[in-house]
Amino acid sequence: MVLLKDEKEYRGVLPFLRKGKCLVLLYDAIRPLLPQVQKPARYTGGEVNMTVKDPAKMDIRFAFCFADTYEVGMSHLGLKILYHVLNKEPNVYCERAFAPWVDMETKMRENHIPLYTLETFTPLDRFDMLGFTLQYEMSYTNVLNMLDLAGIPLLANKRGEEWPLVVAGGPCAFNPEPLCDFIDLFMVGDGEEQIVELVREYDAFKKKGASREEFLLHMAKRQGFYIPRFFRDSYFENGDFKALTPTRDDVPATILKAFLPDMDAADYPDSFIVPFTEAVFDRVSLEIARGCTRGCRFCQAGMLYRPQRERSMETLMKQAERLIASTGYEEISLSALSTGDYSCLPQLVRGLMEQHKKDRVSVSLPSLRIDSVLGETLEETRQVKKTSLTFAPEAGSQRLRDVINKGVQEQQLLDNVRDAFEKGWNGVKLYFMIGLPTETEEDLLGIPALAKKVTEQYYAVPKEQRQKGLRVTCSASSFVPKPFTPFQWEPQNSIDQLMDKQRFLRENFRMRGVEFNWHEPHLSFLEAAFARGDRRLGRVLLRAHELGCRFDGWNDCFRFDLWMQAFADCDIRCEDYAYKRYDLDAPLPWDHISCGVSKEFLKREWHKAEKGELSPDCRQHCHGCGIRATFGKGVCRTCG
Amino acid sequence: MRLIAEFEKTGRCIWFSHLDLQRTMQRALRRSRAPIAYSQGFNPHAELAFASALPLGCRSRCEIMDVKLDGEMDAGDFLRAMNAVLPEGLRLSRARTVDDRFPAPMAKMAFAVYEARPEGKIEGIKEKAEEFLRAESFFVEKQSKGKSRELDIRPLVHELQADGELLRLRVTCTNADNLRPELLLSALFPQLPFEVTRVGLLQAGGEPLFELKAGEEG
Numbered sequence: 001m002v003l004l005k006d007e008k009e010y011r012g013v014l015p016f017l018r019k020g021k022c023l024v025l026l027y028d029a030i031r032p033l034l035p036q037v038q039k040p041a042r043y044t045g046g047e048v049n050m051t052v053k054d055p056a057k058m059d060i061r062f063a064f065c066f067a068d069t070y071e072v073g074m075s076h077l078g079l080k081i082l083y084h085v086l087n088k089e090p091n092v093y094c095e096r097a098f099a100p101w102v103d104m105e106t107k108m109r110e111n112h113i114p115l116y117t118l119e120t121f122t123p124l125d126r127f128d129m130l131g132f133t134l135q136y137e138m139s140y141t142n143v144l145n146m147l148d149l150a151g152i153p154l155l156a157n158k159r160g161e162e163w164p165l166v167v168a169g170g171p172c173a174f175n176p177e178p179l180c181d182f183i184d185l186f187m188v189g190d191g192e193e194q195i196v197e198l199v200r201e202y203d204a205f206k207k208k209g210a211s212r213e214e215f216l217l218h219m220a221k222r223q224g225f226y227i228p229r230f231f232r233d234s235y236f237e238n239g240d241f242k243a244l245t246p247t248r249d250d251v252p253a254t255i256l257k258a259f260l261p262d263m264d265a266a267d268y269p270d271s272f273i274v275p276f277t278e279a280v281f282d283r284v285s286l287e288i289a290r291g292c293t294r295g296c297r298f299c300q301a302g303m304l305y306r307p308q309r310e311r312s313m314e315t316l317m318k319q320a321e322r323l324i325a326s327t328g329y330e331e332i333s334l335s336a337l338s339t340g341d342y343s344c345l346p347q348l349v350r351g352l353m354e355q356h357k358k359d360r361v362s363v364s365l366p367s368l369r370i371d372s373v374l375g376e377t378l379e380e381t382r383q384v385k386k387t388s389l390t391f392a393p394e395a396g397s398q399r400l401r402d403v404i405n406k407g408v409q410e411q412q413l414l415d416n417v418r419d420a421f422e423k424g425w426n427g428v429k430l431y432f433m434i435g436l437p438t439e440t441e442e443d444l445l446g447i448p449a450l451a452k453k454v455t456e457q458y459y460a461v462p463k464e465q466r467q468k469g470l471r472v473t474c475s476a477s478s479f480v481p482k483p484f485t486p487f488q489w490e491p492q493n494s495i496d497q498l499m500d501k502q503r504f505l506r507e508n509f510r511m512r513g514v515e516f517n518w519h520e521p522h523l524s525f526l527e528a529a530f531a532r533g534d535r536r537l538g539r540v541l542l543r544a545h546e547l548g549c550r551f552d553g554w555n556d557c558f559r560f561d562l563w564m565q566a567f568a569d570c571d572i573r574c575e576d577y578a579y580k581r582y583d584l585d586a587p588l589p590w591d592h593i594s595c596g597v598s599k600e601f602l603k604r605e606w607h608k609a610e611k612g613e614l615s616p617d618c619r620q621h622c623h624g625c626g627i628r629a630t631f632g633k634g635v636c637r638t639c640g
Numbered sequence: 641m642r643l644i645a646e647f648e649k650t651g652r653c654i655w656f657s658h659l660d661l662q663r664t665m666q667r668a669l670r671r672s673r674a675p676i677a678y679s680q681g682f683n684p685h686a687e688l689a690f691a692s693a694l695p696l697g698c699r700s701r702c703e704i705m706d707v708k709l710d711g712e713m714d715a716g717d718f719l720r721a722m723n724a725v726l727p728e729g730l731r732l733s734r735a736r737t738v739d740d741r742f743p744a745p746m747a748k749m750a751f752a753v754y755e756a757r758p759e760g761k762i763e764g765i766k767e768k769a770e771e772f773l774r775a776e777s778f779f780v781e782k783q784s785k786g787k788s789r790e791l792d793i794r795p796l797v798h799e800l801q802a803d804g805e806l807l808r809l810r811v812t813c814t815n816a817d818n819l820r821p822e823l824l825l826s827a828l829f830p831q832l833p834f835e836v837t838r839v840g841l842l843q844a845g846g847e848p849l850f851e852l853k854a855g856e857e858g
Contacts, residue, residue: 032759032833034655034697035696035697035822039657040655040656040696040697041655041656041657041660043655044652044655045652046651046652046653046727046728046729047727048664048667048668048671048725048726048727274664274667276653276655276656276660276663276664276727277656277657277660278660278663324670325671326671327667327671328666328667328668328669328670328671328725329667329670330666330667330670330683330684330685359670360678360684
């Protein structure tokens with residue numbers, strides 16, 4: 001038996017794990033493995049601002065599970081917010097678990113080490129509740145793999161009361177059907193109050209000695225909670241989805257998302273965990289707004305998070321001050337779906353600069369829309385640190401931009417870019433999407449043409465005035481039809497079509513100073529199937545997991561062949577999901593979930609797209625999306 | 641002025657790299673509110689140097705850092721301010737203020753002393769150590785940049801002493817030559833994991849790198 005030599009190495013209570021006949025501390029079991037894996041600090045926790053509690057004194061132990069690597073998960077704002085609100089509960093300890101990278105996974109399986117939390121090295125099966133955040137369809141196999149690594153039965157109906165309750169939330173919970181076999185409860189909507197409601201209710205039921213079934217039934221009646229076991233799916237004879245109906249009279253047939261009306265009243269962390277090893281985004285992020293008023297027709301987030309809600313400048317300044325003091329970060333980034341639309345962006349940026357100037361803290365603005373009020377703001381972000389400029393025209397031609405309701409004019413973009421080059425920027429990133437509904441060759445040619453015009457703006461700036469070394473990066477992702485968007489009924493381009501388009505673009509992209517990137521179309525194909533999937537895909541997912549699929553979003557791990565085998569083994573065609581054109585009146589597998597936006601509105605938008613008609617920003621004109629009808633008067637800043 | 645401080649790296653903190661240590665210290669310095677001097681340029685950072693990079697997975701009770709201040713600060717105050725904001729596993733033990741002309745500790749580095757404790761039963765530790773010291777050369781395979789090459793590590797080892805089950809090593813540790821103790825240990829005792837602690841950083845004459853003058857904070 002190996003014992004810790006220095007008990008002071010830890011705070012908190014250490015769990016034990018049975019290995020052979022003797023008990024070994026879990027940390028001691030992984031210690032010999034750590035020198036053999038890449039970046040071992042991903043597996044040992046103990047970072048600055050990690051919450052430390054005595055697990056023995058807790059009523060509820062909650063493991064927040066992120067179905068990707070530590071570096072990705074630790075960059076995620078939702079994790080930071082939910083970790084904070086849960087740990088504010090005095091009787092709850094929220095800990096973290098991430099998907100171990102393949103080298104560590106192999107070592108863990110070889111040595112029979114279950115997946116554990118970083119805070120206390122506790123195996124996941126010891127927790128009351130596991131909470132997965134679903135950010136991306138192609139992380140679903142990681143959800144299954146993490147349960148498997150923890151030795152927890154994957155299927156919800158195989159888990160009795162002795163196993164943790166497995167819950168999930170995040171954007172993919174708006175169409176959770178492909179995961180219904182595995183998850184006990186979904187949380188739909190804004191999470192920070194909902195998750196506290198969940199643990200408090202759970203605590204009350206646990207203390208009453210009530211059964212899990214009773215608890216789930218109770219939750220099924222509350223706003224924003226979807227319990228798949230109380231619903232049954234049915235299909236037409238031709239295999240099309242027919243309906244999802246409650247199996248009990250007392251379970252509401254529609255689940256309305258949880259909604260947070262006031263961002264200033266919402267809880268936000270005073271401190272973030274500061275990873276030792278670098279995360280993808282390693283900085284203070286301020287969530288300046290949730291939701292977006294633009295109504296781009298491909299964008300799911302723009303619909304799911306309606307209405308747009310801003311945090312006040314006063315609140316943000318206070319949050320920034322506390323976070324910089326508690327983390328020591330050297331950068332603040334402003335986070336929102338459309339940062340440039342924040343009503344007092346220049347004042348906010350100036351205020352933050354002023355407040356943190358002496359500490360050499362820089363402010364960066366990601367996801368800038370191309371028609372945002374830049375001018376002054378541009379000048380100021382450069383004052384302390386140069387940050388990259390990103391524009392998302394999404395489509396190459398004005399016609400197609402109108403179809404997708406990206407109400408952006410080329411000249412505006414070029415003026416902004418010119419302005420940036422004059423002020424000393426030399427790097428611009430441009431994001432495009434290919435395979436959008438109605439796309440033609442002409443629209444595609446617009447992409448390199450726009451890139452070329454951007455480079456011309458650079459060369460038009462006198463040599464002595466511009467920064468050397470122009471770098472224009474163009475990325476083309478593939479359109480994926482997503483639920484709750486006006487394009488939810490649209491088919492995806494076939495893999496062959498997408499590959500042809502990529503080849504076509506590559507040939508037209510040979511110019512100096514411009515780099516062209518594209519996404520793996522096979523991955524987008526699967527993403528489309530799972531984004532619009534129904535319950536039948538659960539079998540495919542399970543089969544893909546059995547075949548060894550995981551980290552599908554990572555190029556070096558993605559195994560399209562295994563995925564196709566999984567579909568074939570289940571006698572299901574991926575094409576039937578990804579390439580399907582739904583009838584506007586057909587029932588959809590996510591009809592039982594409501595994000596507050598009406599289907600009628602989405603249909604109206606679909607018709608407008610067909611005609612290439614714009615729907616201007618809803619701050620200018622209310623299009624009656626249904627949010628006000630759902631959540632009542634006063635929820636939307638624009639339409640009241 | 642500058643501050644030279646000695647610190648420990650233990651517990652969970654042994655699992656992050658030297659690069660991570662630099663980042664972690666930078667941020668701790670910011671949190672401590674010490675009057676640090678920032679570098680010029682687009683990415684301003686504290687002017688911070690370490691005497692020697694510690695191998696990943698190795699503990700230490702004698703790491704040395706050297707940080708430039710933009711203003712006055714008492715060494716004791718610095719110690720307390722930093723220890724209040726450092727994570728469990730990093731702790732400053734001593735600090736002293738020096739003026740800007742004081743030579744960088746890194747420049748005086750000559751030897752590092754390690755203690756290695758085997759994690760399991762070990763036979764003939766003393767004999768193996770003596771045998772190694774008697775040899776004129778001792779070649780091991782070293783992986784660097786994807787290539788494997790033979791390296792004579794005997795000239796880099798100046799002391800190898802068995803004290804019961806504990807091995808004590810004094811090895812070359814300069815900018816040019818640096819022997820990771822793991823390289824020696826895995827060659828002498830394959831398959832046996834050791835818990836390795838760096839216990840001393842020494843100058844060429846054998847005197848400790850970190851010296852305190854009378855009246856300074858310790």
